Amino acid sequence: MSTRERLIESTRTLLWERGYVATSPKNIQHLAEAGQGSMYHHFSGKEELARVAIDRTAEEMRASVDAVLSGPGSALERISAYLRREREVLKGCPIGRLTQDPDVMATPMLVAPVEETFTWLRSRLAAIVAEGVVAGELSAAIDPVITSAAIVATLQGGYVLARADDDPAAFQQAIEGILALLGALSVR
Amino acid sequence: MSTRERLIESTRTLLWERGYVATSPKNIQHLAEAGQGSMYHHFSGKEELARVAIDRTAEEMRASVDAVLSGPGSALERISAYLRREREVLKGCPIGRLTQDPDVMATPMLVAPVEETFTWLRSRLAAIVAEGVVAGELSAAIDPVITSAAIVATLQGGYVLARADDDPAAFQQAIEGILALLGALSVR
DNA sequence: GTCTATATACTGATAGAC
């Protein structure tokens, strides 16, 4: 792996583990086993490097989520598969966590990919919920937009509960809770 | 207000706005209009001050939530009143945000009040959901524990969505989404 | 491309005068 590559991957790791404010150029260089000079040769500074790292994380997430959501199965089955996927629950969501970072929120270049990711995710899920309603699988009483917002929020909030409890079970309970509600509204 | 009081209140404000890692003793002193010496006279350091501040925020939250949940109305009405309460959505949850702070999570003294708050909230809500089921207001198919986890998670995740979008509407959609699902399972 | 030197400001605290 090239030095540039190692810098990007190290930044991704640290942004996930500690966020943006709490990650210093020095931390990144150490993890990447790269010198000060290398980092500033490849990137203009911490901000640009973070942007590249966040973009990559967002793209990967999008691709892996889309793989599940575009897969086989009914609408509810795909949503359920997405929510129940294996996750490193206690590490939290690498994108969602950034919304709590004051320096990320104060930097338009860094918020942009975060905003785009959630906008995409919510509309992708809304489309699937709508599909389920049209197919007669889900009750016509379900509104796709607010329901998909609730689904994504449960996922993001599940991470918060799990971290507060230091136990992935809290995440799983939240997921099972929303799935049970959705399941009860499926048309059998 | 005493200097000590101003230090605590300033810390509460900064922990809410920027979190723990991103808040320095200097920031606190400046906002509190207190000198270095004053801060270290009243508190052993940043950590102790943060603990006092978090405790106070947690207690206030508990009291105000309990006021709504112990109020009049059916189970679903009280849950709905709680979720729809006025909130400074874009500022996020002053307690939930701390779960994303690496230095808070690494300090047992600081995680403790966060963990206690969520444990309390979830069991308080679970009791109300259970009440609704017993009263025949909610479907017997509803499991109080996982449902209350989903409710709290939706709330916490709603803040994440709103901040990502820089729009409180995303929070409201998530809330209306979970309430619609719960409402559909109420026994009319 | 990578390295070392240098720089300004801030972090989180301690020491001791007043």
Next chain:
DNA sequence: GTCTATCAGTATATAGAC
């Protein structure tokens, strides 16, 4: 109780040699 002085270490670079 509050103030100023001081401190070792870090944050985030820039400069210029190799």
